[in-house]
Amino acid sequence: MRAEARKRAGGYLYVVDRMYDPNGDVPAHAIKGVFAVDDNGEIGQFQANPHYRPSPVERGVPWVNWLDRGMRLTMAGRIDQYVFLQLIAKAVLPVLVTPDGQLMMLTTPDAPRLTAYVGSSLVPEDARAELMYLPRLLRVLPPEVVLVVNGSAELQVQYPVADLVAALRNDGLLLANPSGGLDVGPSHWVQHSARLAELVDMPTFTAIEQALARWGKLAEVKTDRSRAVEVAITAVEVLVKGGVTDPDVLAATAVFNAIDPLYGGDRLRVTNADEEQTRVLALLRSAVSPQDPSEEDGVEVADGLVYHLYAEHLSTMPWQVRAIVLANRIADAVTPWVPADIRDHRQYELFKPLRACSVDFPAALRVQVAEHVGTDPRRMRPWKLDPEPRVSITSPAQAIERARAATGEPADPAHTEDIGLAYLVRFESDPEHVHFVHKVWETVIRDNDGPNAIDHYRAKYDLFPFEEPRQEAGRQAAAQVSVDPHERFVGSMLAGAMGDALGFAIEPHDMPTIRQDHGRVGLFVPVLRDGVAWISDDTQLMLFTLEGLIRAHVARRLKPTDNDPVPEVQHAYQRWLHTQGQPWAEVGGPYVRHLPQPDGWLIGNPGLFRQRGPGATCLSALRAFARTHRHASPQFPGNDSQGCGGVIRAAPVAVWSNDPAEVFFAAVGTAALTHGHPSGFLPAGVLAVIVHQLIRGVSLPDCVGLARDLLLRWRGHEAQLRALDAAVELAKRGPVSPEELEKTLGRGTVGAEVLAIGLYAVLATDNVRDALVLAVNHSGYSASTGIVAGNIAGARHGARAVPPEWLATLELRDVVETMAKDALAEFSPGPPNDQVWMRRYPAW
DSSP states (O other): OOOHHTTTTTTTEEETTEEETTTTEEEEEEEEEEEEEEESSSSEEEEOOTTOOOHHHHOOOOOSSSSHHHHHHHTTSOOOOOHHHHHHHTTTEEEEOTTSSOOOOOOOOSSEEEEESSGOOOOOOOOEEEEEOOOOOOHSSSSTTEEEEOOOOOOOEEHHHHHHHHHHEEEEEEOOOSSSSSSEEEEEHHHHHHHHHSSHHHHHHHHHHHHHHEEETTTSOOOHHHHHHHHHHHHHEEEEETTTHHHHHHHHHHHHHHHHHGGGGOOOHTTTTSOOOOHHHHHHHHTTTOOOEETTTTTTOOOOOSOOOOHHHHTSHHHHHHHHHHHHHHOOOOOOHHHHHHHHHHHHHHGGGGGGGGSSSSSHHHHHHHHHHSOGGOOOOOOOOOSSSSOOSSHHHHHHHHHHHHHHOOOOEEEEEEEESSEEEEEETTTEEEEEEETTTTOEEGGGGSHHHHHHHHHHHSOOOOSSOOOOTTOOOHHHOOOHHHHHHHHHHHHHHHHHHHHHHTTTSSSHHHHHHTTTTTOOOOOOBBEEEEEEEEHHHHHHHHHHHHHHHHHHHHTTTTOOOHHHHHHHHHHHHHHHTTOHHHHOGGGTTTSSSOOOOOOGGGGGGGGOOOOOOHHHHHHHHHHHOOOSSSSSSSSSOSSTTTTGGGGGGGGGOHHHHHHHHHHHHHHHTOOHHHHHHHHHHHHHHHHHTTTTOOOOOOHHHHHHHHHHTTOHHHHHHHHHHHHHHHTTTTSSSSHHHHHHHOOOHHHHHHHHHHHHHHHHHHHHHHHHHHHHSSSSOHHHHHHHHHHHHHHHHHHGSSSHHTTTTTHHHHHHHHHHHHHHTSSSSSSEEEEEEEEOOOOO
């Protein structure tokens, strides 16, 4: 104050209410008073302002919700008044009504007034109010009416209806129709709401629209929301056809995919909602398992969020909550714009334990479930794996006994057929039905468990079949040497490591320096140190990711409902952190309680203990987990990093599932362990899906298209989407100069840019060598763009396409190749089950 006083000699020092910015426009009633300052800069007596009105901040009045807070910030001049007008115009607010439910319009000399509140808790006890979605209300009100909105602490705003309508029309939330009136938009809602109006009555329609407006982001005018709304209405249709009429259940069903993490939704929208406790909100919170953090062994942990199956959590919920989830899973599987092969994979999810949640549904709803999943849930026979690894079934007699034990069939004669993966067992008492007995897992699936039950089982778990694909007669010789999935996956891992090594040698340098050291075209062969092309921490983390996935799959074989690889991958990353010179007791976190030293085969390779410039973000995030024992996630990020440490290690996730949506989700989860910004974890999902599709022989443009569709489901996808589209467009021009590359796609300083540069390099070339050279020659993160380009190019062209003279110099080449082949073995229909394998990749 004394320093300020000296600047204001002969003037005054104003004392301003804490709610207002003293350097901005401060109204007279927000000035507490003044200090007079003499000519020497000395502070005189304080003179209080008799017209000062303390703000809610000064009085300590808490704000009710985000709208109430926005009102305070607007009053303080920190939010533009027009911005707040737009927020109010598209809100769901309690509006005063008469005892018979009519709008309570107050007549004043200036204009009629309609009173609303930012939250139901502010409505006077002797008044009656109804929640209303303002765009639907405002379109029918006379333009001269003034909407009065009351907040806490006696704050109030007043807006003419004409101004509110103009803002909604400008935002595309009110649209002119041919009859001269206004429809409630955006445009995709006009289309889908007409379909919804045919399914339900008006009170239910109103409840659904309000729920979508409050938690489903209906007011966000984006084209990608159209598909989300389409899925939502399809889910409502499933329940309506099943006889469900409860408006709250149908409203929660419509908004579920906007807050479910599997759909890229925002769970925090409902778990942290500060509005009044409505039944719709309670149903949504139950549907996404929103347990609060609890204490376990003195450590705060988040109780089981079940993103995929929901089975364990939903089994304790009322049937209405289970119906909300299952209806959305069905809608996601039958939505017409989803490609047929992806629909098949998603529909398979309905054969998992989730469908058991529908056993006690009302009869009409069970009929709907049976229509979509192929069997009445009451007739299901759940399958499970044995809790401990056992000797594989090696003879027809063993297969027959296993089928009898699992199904309770009588001990009558039986016949078997060896199909490599399993035995097919038929009993003479029921020769029309076949029992599929897995040789290694000893799982028994019956064809009468549902249409194509065995095919669905194999489609889910036969990631890499035993036999090479059969060649059709008459194919050309070129087709005879087509690249199989095994070689594509090994190629992805090897080419990724090779791209990392190529770029690691020049990553600290800008392009002029690279040209000075390596010639006009830049680097075009690996740089050798002691005869070896060094890898960076990128390849190290890629290897530990793959190891974590293998161990997670071993765990899933022992416990089929364990379908989340993130904990095992987190464990793998803590082992990697140990290799970077950190004592296991300090970085092992909760895993130290199980083992005094890290276990498994990979950690035993001394070459992985070399420190090659590990990223500060990864190090700090993993150290944070070691302290807190809490997994970071997209919903609960540990930081706001957009860096590329998540995407560079994501390619191995391609083996986790046959379902690309599940691969996307798993890759995002593993990346979010260290990088909490959408531009840090969404590129991982895109890369994993591209590799996932490439190893299945899908063309690269189609792979990108599918990954793009999945990306659109996630919040915060805009930056990655722009980078992805820019990479595709730039690739149409073929290889460009490093300067043009940097100008268009950046230097790879964030994850979205790294993915864009790597993808561009592969799209713009037709071989692995050229793709890697193009990807690393720029002034940015060359190792990161090199590993991403290699992952994609190797999956596209196969391991044989990686220059053999380069591979001969690659550091840890044998470890990379061994890990890739071990993954092929584990994710095959008949993974190893012996004790040596379990010690190599322990699951606990």
